[in-house]
Amino acid sequence: xNLDSARQxxxxxxAELLQSMEDALLTLEEDPEDPESLNEVFRAMHTIKGTGGxxxxxxxxxxxxxVETLMDQVRSGLIPxxxxxxxxxxxxxxxxxxxxxxxxxETGSDEPPxxxxxxxxxxxxxxxxxxxxxxxxxxxxxxxxxxKFLPVASDLWMITLKFHRDxxxxxxxxxxxxRYLGSxxxxxxxxxxxxxxxxxxxxxxxxxxxxxFGIAFRSEADKPTIAGVFEFADQDCEIRILEPxxxxxxxxxxxxxxxxxxVGWLGDLLVRIGALTSGELAHAxxxxxxxxxxxxxxxxxxxxxxxxxxxxxxxxIKPAVVEQAxxxxxxxxxxxxxxxxxxxxxxxxxxxxxDLVGELVTSSAAIRVMVQRxxxxxxxxxxxxVDYLVSEIRDNALQLRMVPIGDSLSRxxxxxxxxxxELGKEIELVITGGETELDKTVVExxxxxxxxxxxxxxxxxxxxxxVRLGQGKRAGGTVHINAYHDSGHIVIEIADDGAGLDVARxxxxxxxxxxxxxxxxxxxxETLRLIFAPGLSTKExxxxxxxxxxxxxxxxRNIEALRGTVELESQLGVGTKVTIVLPxxxxxxxxxxxxxxxxxxxxxLAQVAECVEMSEAEAVKRHGExxxxxxxxxxPFIRLIDLFESAGRDRAGQRESLVVVRFGHHKVGLVxxxxxxxxxxxxxxxxxxxxxxxxxxxxxxxxxxDIALILDVAELAAIAEGGRDIADKRRAHA
Amino acid sequence: xxxxxxxxxxxxxxxxxxxxxxxxxxxxxxxxxxHLAARQACDLDLSGVxxxxxxxxxLLLWVRRVAQASEARFRLVAYSDAVAEVLGLLHLRILFxxxxxxxxEGGSA
Numbered sequence: 001x002n003l004d005s006a007r008q009x010x011x012x013x014x015a016e017l018l019q020s021m022e023d024a025l026l027t028l029e030e031d032p033e034d035p036e037s038l039n040e041v042f043r044a045m046h047t048i049k050g051t052g053g054x055x056x057x058x059x060x061x062x063x064x065x066x067v068e069t070l071m072d073q074v075r076s077g078l079i080p081x082x083x084x085x086x087x088x089x090x091x092x093x094x095x096x097x098x099x100x101x102x103x104x105x106e107t108g109s110d111e112p113p114x115x116x117x118x119x120x121x122x123x124x125x126x127x128x129x130x131x132x133x134x135x136x137x138x139x140x141x142x143x144x145x146x147x148k149f150l151p152v153a154s155d156l157w158m159i160t161l162k163f164h165r166d167x168x169x170x171x172x173x174x175x176x177x178x179r180y181l182g183s184x185x186x187x188x189x190x191x192x193x194x195x196x197x198x199x200x201x202x203x204x205x206x207x208x209x210x211x212x213f214g215i216a217f218r219s220e221a222d223k224p225t226i227a228g229v230f231e232f233a234d235q236d237c238e239i240r241i242l243e244p245x246x247x248x249x250x251x252x253x254x255x256x257x258x259x260x261x262x263v264g265w266l267g268d269l270l271v272r273i274g275a276l277t278s279g280e281l282a283h284a285x286x287x288x289x290x291x292x293x294x295x296x297x298x299x300x301x302x303x304x305x306x307x308x309x310x311x312x313x314x315x316x317i318k319p320a321v322v323e324q325a326x327x328x329x330x331x332x333x334x335x336x337x338x339x340x341x342x343x344x345x346x347x348x349x350x351x352x353x354x355d356l357v358g359e360l361v362t363s364s365a366a367i368r369v370m371v372q373r374x375x376x377x378x379x380x381x382x383x384x385x386v387d388y389l390v391s392e393i394r395d396n397a398l399q400l401r402m403v404p405i406g407d408s409l410s411r412x413x414x415x416x417x418x419x420x421x422e423l424g425k426e427i428e429l430v431i432t433g434g435e436t437e438l439d440k441t442v443v444e445x446x447x448x449x450x451x452x453x454x455x456x457x458x459x460x461x462x463x464x465x466x467v468r469l470g471q472g473k474r475a476g477g478t479v480h481i482n483a484y485h486d487s488g489h490i491v492i493e494i495a496d497d498g499a500g501l502d503v504a505r506x507x508x509x510x511x512x513x514x515x516x517x518x519x520x521x522x523x524x525x526e527t528l529r530l531i532f533a534p535g536l537s538t539k540e541x542x543x544x545x546x547x548x549x550x551x552x553x554x555x556x557r558n559i560e561a562l563r564g565t566v567e568l569e570s571q572l573g574v575g576t577k578v579t580i581v582l583p584x585x586x587x588x589x590x591x592x593x594x595x596x597x598x599x600x601x602x603x604x605l606a607q608v609a610e611c612v613e614m615s616e617a618e619a620v621k622r623h624g625e626x627x628x629x630x631x632x633x634x635x636p637f638i639r640l641i642d643l644f645e646s647a648g649r650d651r652a653g654q655r656e657s658l659v660v661v662r663f664g665h666h667k668v669g670l671v672x673x674x675x676x677x678x679x680x681x682x683x684x685x686x687x688x689x690x691x692x693x694x695x696x697x698x699x700x701x702x703x704x705x706d707i708a709l710i711l712d713v714a715e716l717a718a719i720a721e722g723g724r725d726i727a728d729k730r731r732a733h734a
Numbered sequence: 735x736x737x738x739x740x741x742x743x744x745x746x747x748x749x750x751x752x753x754x755x756x757x758x759x760x761x762x763x764x765x766x767x768x769h770l771a772a773r774q775a776c777d778l779d780l781s782g783v784x785x786x787x788x789x790x791x792x793l794l795l796w797v798r799r800v801a802q803a804s805e806a807r808f809r810l811v812a813y814s815d816a817v818a819e820v821l822g823l824l825h826l827r828i829l830f831x832x833x834x835x836x837x838x839e840g841g842s843a
Contacts, residue, residue: 168756168789173787173788175787175788175820175823178823178824179823182823187823187825189825190823190824190825190826191825192791192795192825192826194795194796194799204763204800206759206760206762206763206789206792206793206796207756207760209788209789209792210792211788211791211792
């Protein structure tokens with residue numbers, strides 16, 4: 001790994017960590033005591049510091065170290081987490097991002113000198129956190145040097161035994177355990193105590209056991225061996241075994257050296273290195289599971305106590321060992337997430353792989369055609385097998401680029417938070433369907449349009465709390481992002497419960513701009529769509545038109561470039577909903593091949609609803625020129641031959657088929673000559689020359705080497721609905 | 735000290751022989767209580783004890799403590815190896831005055 005790619009990896013990791021820190025901070029704004037989120041912030045800073053240290057980025061290490069220290073204090077309850085502190089932590093997060101960016105900009109040396117302005121900003125932030133400026137703290141105070149060693153006072157084990165009253169009756173003789181213990185080492189001192197009041201002589205039952213022992217024990221044996229001595233008394237005795245400080249040092253060393261793959265749960269880890277016995281662990285886990293917080297003041301709002309806490313309280317282990325174990329565990333957990341659950345792959349390599357799979361699909365289609373032509377029976381089985389494998393490879397390759405859309409949507413929480421604070425509005429962002437998967441390249445290209453739409457909702461859709469209350473709405477507005485899959489597409493909805501769009505004003509502005517003639521009659525949807533027109537996108541118009549015009553044409557262009565569509569619903573005073581429909585992937589689809597005239601066309605299979613004999617459908621009844629009655633449903637249809645004006649033969653009396661395609665809630669029939677079956681289709685974009693061609697999404701190369709056009713069902717639906725207009729225009733041209 | 739010395743060998747002496755264990759604990763305690771109630775002094779002779787377990791040890795500790803609380807005299811004046819072993823194991827020899835008393839013993843290492 002050369003320096004550059006290492007740096008890239010570092011930056012990517014930091015970006016992820018900062019994102020999770022931001023999420024955690026947002027959670028903390030609502031629930032300042034959420035222990036998971038507190039840990040998350042701490043962990044992010046800690047890990048960035050650690051990784052930064054490895055790469056020698058001292059500016060990052062110095063800064064994050066201070067924030068980490070602070071977070072540690074917050075975590076342990078020494079410093080209260082206030083609103084202003086969270087705000088400052090947000091800034092710290094941003095500052096860290098800037099520090100890392102500064103590294104990214106630098107191409108030469110490992111350790112670029114820190115921009116004095118950036119340094120000053122960092123010091124100011126730290127001052128607000130009440131931490132000393134970074135330069136005062138020695139950098140790289142990492143790892144083993146850090147843990148707080150208790151002064152090494154003795155090499156003695158401290159064993160406490162308290163036997164239950166019934167021990168004698170259960171046949172336990174405590175002395176035998178001490179004798180056995182004596183065989184393992186030296187009983188340096190034994191304190192024998194009676195757990196009974198000397199004044200209550202009458203209450204003393206000589207057959208009950210009142211014995212307690214405190215034993216100072218010197219031995220080379222490890223903890224499991226020593227605990228094993230008392231195994232038989234487990235049910236009759238409370239046992240505490242505290243390791244000597246020397247053993248503690250040994251544990252700390254062991255913890256630092258535990259191989260990653262052996263690190264699991266905290267308890268298991270401690271048992272593994274011998275610092276804890278499984279009996280002690282089981283006991284602590286029982287405590288954790290069953291006992292509710294006995295002291296309500298001690299830890300409010302905490303359902304479960306931390307295992308380490310219980311273990312220390314239970315006297316099974318010393319705090320320093322738990323601390324080190326937790327550190328080891330966290331470090332490994334962080335590393336493991338990076339290493340074993342994910343492999344970072346260059347997006348270009350993936351792209352290349354998918355291109356190759358595309359070629360493979362085309363080649364395998366060519367083989368199929370050859371085999372069919374040659375009429376070799378034996379071969380067709382093999383070809384079927386190859387086809388199946390190729391389609392599996394294709395699906396898996398495409399799956400590699402699929403990412404849950406939620407990852408990119410969650411960044412909008414910050415956008416909403418910042419903007420609503422700025423504008424003095426109360427806005428809640430609700431994200432549903434975040435697990436819906438989408439091609440990463442599509443996700444990236446959708447970021448800008450989505451940001452735009454959400455900003456619009458915040459800026460101009462949602463009203464101020466006063467206005468909202470005045471209209472009888474809740475003071476806080478909601479922006480709802482929802483994503484789901486629908487027939488080979490992903491649908492993203494951005495809905496707000498704000499003011500909605502004023503159709504009359506849009507109309508007025510559009511007329512003023514000359515986009516619409518005053519005598520033209522437009523439906524509400526058509527009027528709403530006007531805001532996607534370029535003419536309505538100037539700043540000045542924006543304020544007059546509730547700002548919805550700002551760059552909406554750009555939004556539409558971006559989405560259409562992805563072969564997607566955008567629709568708008570709005571009701572004045574109730575809210576606005578923008579629905580974006582995008583294809584899942586840009587590369588390969590399952591297609592349905594049809595022939596019309598001399599040409600062949602591919603319809604995305606996911607959008608094919610059914611195929612019907614046209615004669616049969618015709619027999620029902622025709623409504624005018626462009627509609628048929630399909631089982632009682634009025635269905636617009638298009639003849640592909642007419643649409644693409646292909647030089648058709650005389651088709652009188654020829655059989656035709658009707659392919660019903662579906663797009664969202666639209667349905668449209670396509671009249672074709674022949675149905676040729678399913679095939680895997682590699683989408684090749686058409687050149688600039690065909691940019692204006694409507695109803696075509698791209699082209700593909702068939703196994704025969706012929707070219708077939710891939711139909712854009714969304715556009716066809718639009719054409720069919722406005723069918724008359726086109727027909728009229730055609731006629732006018734002719 | 736002299737009168738005590740004399741009385742020691744006579745009335746105050748409490749002799750226990752055989753087992754000093756859970757099986758004899760109740761009975762032994764009753765005898766010790768009666769002895770202490772009558773004399774306010776106890777010179778314990780355990781030289782005939784063949785076996786002592788935790789319950790026996792606990793009994794000694796308890797009686798010693800009760801005697802101290804009521805300001806009665808409680809001494810271990812003679813003991814067997816079995817008793818010495820237990821007291822040695824638990825580092826109780828000094829508490830029961832073993833090392834200053836007579837009777838060399840083997841006991842624990």
